[in-house]
Amino acid sequence: MITSVLVANRGEIACRIFRTCGELGIRTVAVHSDADANALHVRVADTAVRLPGAAPAETYLRGDLIVKAALAAGADAVHPGYGFLSENAGFARAVLDAGLLWIGPPPEAIEAMASKTRAKQLMGLAPLDAARVTEADLPVLVKAAAGGGGRGMRIVRRLDDLPDALEGARAEAAGAFGDGEVFVEPYIENGRHVEVQILADTHGTVLPLGTRDCSLQRRHQKVIEEAPAPGLPAALTEELYELAVRAARSVSYVGAGTVEFLVADGRAHFLEMNTRLQVEHPVTEAVFGIDLVAEQIRVAEGRPLEAGPRRAHGHAVEARLYAEDPARDWAPQTGTLHRLAVPPGVRLDTGYTDGDEIGVHYDPMLAKVVAHAPTRAEALRRLAGALERTELHGPVTNRDLLVRSLRHEEFTAVRMDTGFYDRHLAGLTESAPDPLAPLAAALADAHGRSRFGGWRNVPAQPQVKRYEMAGEEHEVRYRHTREGLAADGVRVVHADARLVVLEVDGVRRKFEIARYGDQVHVNTARLTALPRFPDPAAQLAPGSLLAPMPGTVVRVAEGLSEGAAVTGGQPLIWLEAMKMQHQISAPVTGTLTALHAKPGQQVEPGLLLAVVQPT
Structure with missing residues (x-):
């Protein structure tokens, strides 16, 4: 029996796992970077161990330090959560080699499926050769072989953009997952992102636990998820179940996992298998009345799952609250979260409480809000109403976008696909200030x-x-x-x-x-x-490029120098903030009259990076 669990993660997912551990009578151990020294997951854990540094590469991606922390704190098991090292077979082996229980699938299964290139080969598919991509192959998607969450992904519609997309995806994937491998695959436009939750034990049982629809995405990262996926024909649902079980059995999978598909023209296209708990797992928990983390722990202890199909009840919808500005290219926001309080009747999973600081080092997700009701229409109404009444004081968030998305006629009528925000973002973010x-x-x-x-x-x-x-x-x-x-x-x-x-x-x-x-x-x-009288010193020259967020300058366009001619929309500077790279482009066509940004430079919002004098 597991008595103490170290969660090799931070924030919302660490808090969520600790909650179940507490209910089961299991002691909890947190790890934290210096930036997270006073984070909520540290405060709620029974024990906490410091990982010196702030960047993921020197803290949450250091498997050797996390194993040492587990041993030092007396933990007998490690739960990886999602992201970071959750799909790293080497880390899983290190945990097992240290004599600890690993609350996850066998390293061999992770190795086979965590690399999306090898997963496709297992399912009889093959990625494109990047060196041989032609105009006929476009559009294509450059994708990180390890990890997920939209990091290390780029859509390419012009061949000339492919080299930059490969370079940018590699850099982002290396920073987020410690692995810069990427691959290229055909990009299917306007499909629905549908996935199957599976749960498997060490006794040969593999259960498909329903479908989820995660089509509303920004930057390939999910924003709104629901279970079950609405409007799917029964035959297609059964096909998805069969493919998901086949994928799990092909690698002798154990534990909770998710098999993801793109559904287009009535057909299922295999995307990948995530060998970990998903961010959106609460909607499955709501409709099946189970605790997936508790099931993971029982499976890790060697106990069998209850055989036979599980029955779903009602409909559940989850919305991810992000500290970001959708109207400004989803720019992440930082600062003090003064107040976060949702009304009763919905579930809140978060890694923040009132007064916490939202920093620059990690994902900008503040919380997940989940509503469960007998029907989809009732669940959508309940969630939209709860978000609208949520007290949310601090940096700019995507709250208004979520409310409008949940009430959009295309979404309520189940006509959505992964291009939803490409089509509707302008309308969903249109300013509608209350005049009073x-x-x-x-x-x-x-x-x-x-x-x-x-x-x-x-x-x-x-x-x-x-x-x-x-x-x-x-x-x-x-x-x-x-x-x-x-x-x-x-x-x-x-x-x-x-x-x-x-x-x-x-x-x-x-x-x-x-x-x-x-x-x-x-x-x-x-x-x-x-102020009553504007400060005349605050005026900026036309064409000024300001840092839209705090972060690090990771790249300046090759050969760029003062006096260079640039065209409107040309990428000039790349910033890294909250584990994502953000491109800053010339606002107009003209001459670069000033360049202050340098690779490695730390910048604050509003800092002048460059000036382009219009032609």
């Missing part, structure tokens, strides 16, 4: 500022405040009167520092206010209080 939010912010700020309530027995002069909201500047005016605060065209029913109630044309609306320095949250709107 700035006034509510101003009235809350004005409450109690004066010892005498602000009223004088003379004609009141309007007070003016300015806010930035959704990229636009808003100026609001209000007055102090004998009856209290007032504004034209609006009746102020109530106003204090946290709650403002306004009435327009007989309709009352409530606004909940939270302020953190210059940042103001009004219901779901995020505002920035502006």
Whole structure:
């Protein structure tokens, strides 16, 4: 029997595994980088061991240090979670060689399936030869052979772009997984991403635990997932089950795993097998009423699974909350997460609590929110409503995008595919600011500022405040009167520092206010209080390229120097932040008049990287 588990991971998945361990009476051990010294997964574990450094390559990707940590802390088993070393056969062997239990599949199965090139060969498929790709093969997908989560992937539509795509994918994969191997395969446009959860024991039982649809993706990384995959014909579902079981049996698989497919034109195309727990496993848990982590632990202890098909109940949908700005090319965001609270009735898996810092070193996912209901329509409504009412104060997130996606007619009618955001992102991120939010912010700020309530027995002069909201500047005016605060065209029913109630044309609306320095949250709107008089020193020259996020300059375009002619859209600088590479392109066609970025340089948001003077 396992008595103590070290989780070789961080954040949300470590916290989720610790929760099950606690329920089973198993002690928990966390590992952490210096950047994660005060992270939630460290705080909730019974024991924690430091991995010196901050970058994944020197901490969470150091299998030797993690094995030493397990032995030092007295753990008798290791759970890899997902990402990092979860699909690294060498790490699994090192754990077993140290006399520890490995809560995962045999190293041989990982080796066979974790490399996507070898997995395709097992399923009778072969990747393209990168050196022989022709125009007729386009579009193609460059893909990391190890790992997942959208890292190390590039779509190539022009042959001239293939060398850069290969180089960028290799660098990103090496940084995220410690393995820079990539391969090329045909890219199937507008298919649905469907997967099968499997669970296998050491006694020959392999169970398919339903399907999941994960078609809504950005940068090949899933955003919304659901179970079961809606609208699939029964015959196709059975075919997916058979292929998934066949893949598992072909490598003598043990534990939880996922076999992924692209469904297009009524056919299933094998993508890969993930030899680990998936991020989206909670939707399967919800509809089958099981705990997959508990099942993993029981299998690792050698206990048999209950044979026979499992029955699903209802429908479950999961949305991933990211600290990122979808309207700005999904740019990751950092800063303090002041408040994260979801309403009752949904499941929240997170690695953050109020006051935690969102840093630059790791994935920008804040949490997963899961709704379960008797029908798909009810589950979608429940999740969208819960997200809309979630208190989420801090950096910009994708919350509004998630709510709009869940309510989009193409998604509700099950007409979605992996190109959903390519088609609809502009509409889903279109600014729709609440016109009353700035006034509510101003009235809350004005409450109690004066010892005498602000009223004088003379004609009141309007007070003016300015806010930035959704990229636009808003100026609001209000007055102090004998009856209290007032504004034209609006009746102020109530106003204090946290709650403002306004009435327009007989309709009352409530606004909940939270302020953190210059940042103001009004219901779901995020505002920035502006100074009364703009700082003239803040003006920038046209064509200035600013760092959109904190990160590291990993590359500058070859041969680029001041005085060079550039064209609009030409890639100039590459930043690495939160395990992803982000390309910064020339905003206009012109001449590069200044270049400040250098490879290896650490940058903060708003730092001037280069200037392109328009032609």
